[in-house]
Amino acid sequence: MPEAVETMDGWYCLHDLRKIDWTKWKKASEEERKQAIDELQSMIREWEAVSEARDGSHAFYSLIGQKADIILMILRPTIKELEDIELRFNKSKFAEFTTPSYSYVSVVELSKYMSKAGDNPEENPGVRARLKPKLPQWDHICFYPMDKRRNGNDNWYMLPMDERRQLMYEHSLTGRKYAGEIKQIITGSMGFDDWEWSVTLFANDVLQIKKIVYEMRFDVVTARYGEFGPFYVGNILQTDEIPSYLAV
Numbered sequence: 001m002p003e004a005v006e007t008m009d010g011w012y013c014l015h016d017l018r019k020i021d022w023t024k025w026k027k028a029s030e031e032e033r034k035q036a037i038d039e040l041q042s043m044i045r046e047w048e049a050v051s052e053a054r055d056g057s058h059a060f061y062s063l064i065g066q067k068a069d070i071i072l073m074i075l076r077p078t079i080k081e082l083e084d085i086e087l088r089f090n091k092s093k094f095a096e097f098t099t100p101s102y103s104y105v106s107v108v109e110l111s112k113y114m115s116k117a118g119d120n121p122e123e124n125p126g127v128r129a130r131l132k133p134k135l136p137q138w139d140h141i142c143f144y145p146m147d148k149r150r151n152g153n154d155n156w157y158m159l160p161m162d163e164r165r166q167l168m169y170e171h172s173l174t175g176r177k178y179a180g181e182i183k184q185i186i187t188g189s190m191g192f193d194d195w196e197w198s199v200t201l202f203a204n205d206v207l208q209i210k211k212i213v214y215e216m217r218f219d220v221v222t223a224r225y226g227e228f229g230p231f232y233v234g235n236i237l238q239t240d241e242i243p244s245y246l247a248v
């Protein structure tokens with residue numbers, strides 16, 4: 001019988017994607033726009049303080065293409081805190097000028113495929129740190145949800161553990177080639193959202209994102225078992241640059 005791999009779960013994660021209603025934004029008075037921007041910046045600065053204290057982390061990026069304009073990715077120790085942040089954002093002045101386009105609820109996940117028998121990776125400080133990651137403020141983000149296929153002969157969940165471990169090992173070798181170029185955050189979302197995992201990639205060279213996603217398509221685990229949702233790609237939106245991003 002195939003057996004489930006044990007997962008280690010860390011901070012809870014919300015990806016909150018919105019469109020900006022530019023028509024409404026342009027019609028607003030200068031004073032209203034200033035109020036919205038000031039409140040948004042002070043909210044983000046509060047999150048920066050939370051991140052400094054290592055009680056959470058976040059990423060704020062503008063997106064390219066028509067699927068959404070901005071993405072806020074936020075990590076917190078509890079799912080309740082994610083709700084508080086979502087609510088606060090929804091009640092903010094700036095939210096009056098946005099419409100929701102996508103959201104994703106998950107939890108930072110590492111599996112024990114690679115751990116040695118008898119080891120408890122949860123005691124490893126490196127593993128613990130990866131469960132509560134500080135998101136890098138790199139220039140670009142790429143976010144997408146994905147599944148492992150369950151279809152006829154291509155059913156990931158019917159494979160024996162050793163076979164899955166081997167395929168994940170091969171996956172990790174491709175991943176390691178991108179050390180220093182790509183930082184990946186994998187979150188699990190079974191029971192939380194519509195896909196099984198979310199993948200968030202950070203890069204300073206945006207082309208590295210295309211290269212890793214392409215190269216991984218040839219790993220058996222992806223070629224045979226990977227299914228993908230929509231892809232979102234964007235540029236970092238520094239807190240100080242928000243006024244110029246929103247200037248009309």
Ligand code: VOV
Pocket residue numbers: 109110111112113114146148168171172174175176178179182183184186197199201212213216217222226
């Ligand atoms: C920087 C790149 C990079 C590296 C080094 C890396 C390594 C690793 C390791 C060592 C492990 C297994 C142990 C663990 O840590 O969980 C994983 C796990 C996982 N990965 Fe990965 N991955 C990368 C990158 C990376 C990418 C780009 C993708 C998307 C796939 C693609 O085709 O678009 C991905 C997916 C996943 C998933 C969905 C899982 C969980 C699968 C499960 O069944 O549990 N991943 N991954």
